[in-house]
Amino acid sequence: MGLYDRVREAADFVRKRRAHEPAWAIILGTGLGDLEKHVSDATVVPYEEIPHFVRSTLETHAGRLVLGNLAGEPIVMMSGRFHLYEGYDTEQVTFPVRVMRALGARRLLISNVSGGLNPDYDKGDIVIIDDHINLLGVNPLAGPNDERLGPRYPDMCEPYSRRLTEAAGRICAEEKIPHRFGVYAALLGPSLETRAEYRFLRTIGADCVGMSTVPEVIVGVHAGFEIAAFSIITDMCIPETLEPVCIESIIKVAAEAQPRLVRLVERLVGEGDGEDAAS
Numbered sequence: 001m002g003l004y005d006r007v008r009e010a011a012d013f014v015r016k017r018r019a020h021e022p023a024w025a026i027i028l029g030t031g032l033g034d035l036e037k038h039v040s041d042a043t044v045v046p047y048e049e050i051p052h053f054v055r056s057t058l059e060t061h062a063g064r065l066v067l068g069n070l071a072g073e074p075i076v077m078m079s080g081r082f083h084l085y086e087g088y089d090t091e092q093v094t095f096p097v098r099v100m101r102a103l104g105a106r107r108l109l110i111s112n113v114s115g116g117l118n119p120d121y122d123k124g125d126i127v128i129i130d131d132h133i134n135l136l137g138v139n140p141l142a143g144p145n146d147e148r149l150g151p152r153y154p155d156m157c158e159p160y161s162r163r164l165t166e167a168a169g170r171i172c173a174e175e176k177i178p179h180r181f182g183v184y185a186a187l188l189g190p191s192l193e194t195r196a197e198y199r200f201l202r203t204i205g206a207d208c209v210g211m212s213t214v215p216e217v218i219v220g221v222h223a224g225f226e227i228a229a230f231s232i233i234t235d236m237c238i239p240e241t242l243e244p245v246c247i248e249s250i251i252k253v254a255a256e257a258q259p260r261l262v263r264l265v266e267r268l269v270g271e272g273d274g275e276d277a278a279s
Helices: 003-017 033-038 090-102 162-175 195-203 214-223 247-270
Strands: 024-028 040-046 064-070 073-079 107-116 126-134 179-186 208-210 226-236
Touching (some): 003 064, 024 090, 033 247, 064 247, 073 247, 107 247, 126 162, 126 247, 162 179, 162 226, 179 226, 214 226, 226 247
Parallel strands (some): 179 208
Antiparallel strands (some): 040 064, 064 073
């Protein structure tokens, strides 16, 4: 069974659990699960029940698809994502993005946590990602292309919607949320980077670094999504002052910043198609 048919089978299964056409698709990253509590009239479908979905192996990722309403808008939400470092390939990692598009979602919001490379950043800042650097060594579109899923050569000059990122910046300013605009670099992980690697990343223009998001964005562009992505800076990766970091401290910082990101996403979704935000 080809990818297109597997996507359709998974989407049909989800529709049988709930007839629901979302306007927005949302991916929740590490320590950002509280947004799920704000979904009303929710239907929850564990990943292991959905055909062709793999399972999240991380304790910080719930591993379920949530369908319902957020800020008055119909949404589908991944509560927990998949990573290449878990041993999955790019097709498995990005498969849910294609399923959410097949369900009818047109806009995709992605969240993650990352290390701050820009010395002007602070822990707890929300970075509105306006570009990325793919250092994963793979591209999820490599291999045969099915035109029913997207074009052979999707353009990546603006993977992150200027309209949505500008709206997010405006909302952050109105809500007095500490925020930045920046470039996200994706590396495979799961080990964190060395001092020399952080110097290299800063040299090539990265403002923050993480282990996800870019494959989802590439497939999202391929599938025709309008995309915005947000990253919580959980630790500083400045080579000159680098200190060891543990997952517990990363989760703690993410949890402290989480209410601000929840407010940002709720307001952005609540503006609907965002036409007022773009004007």
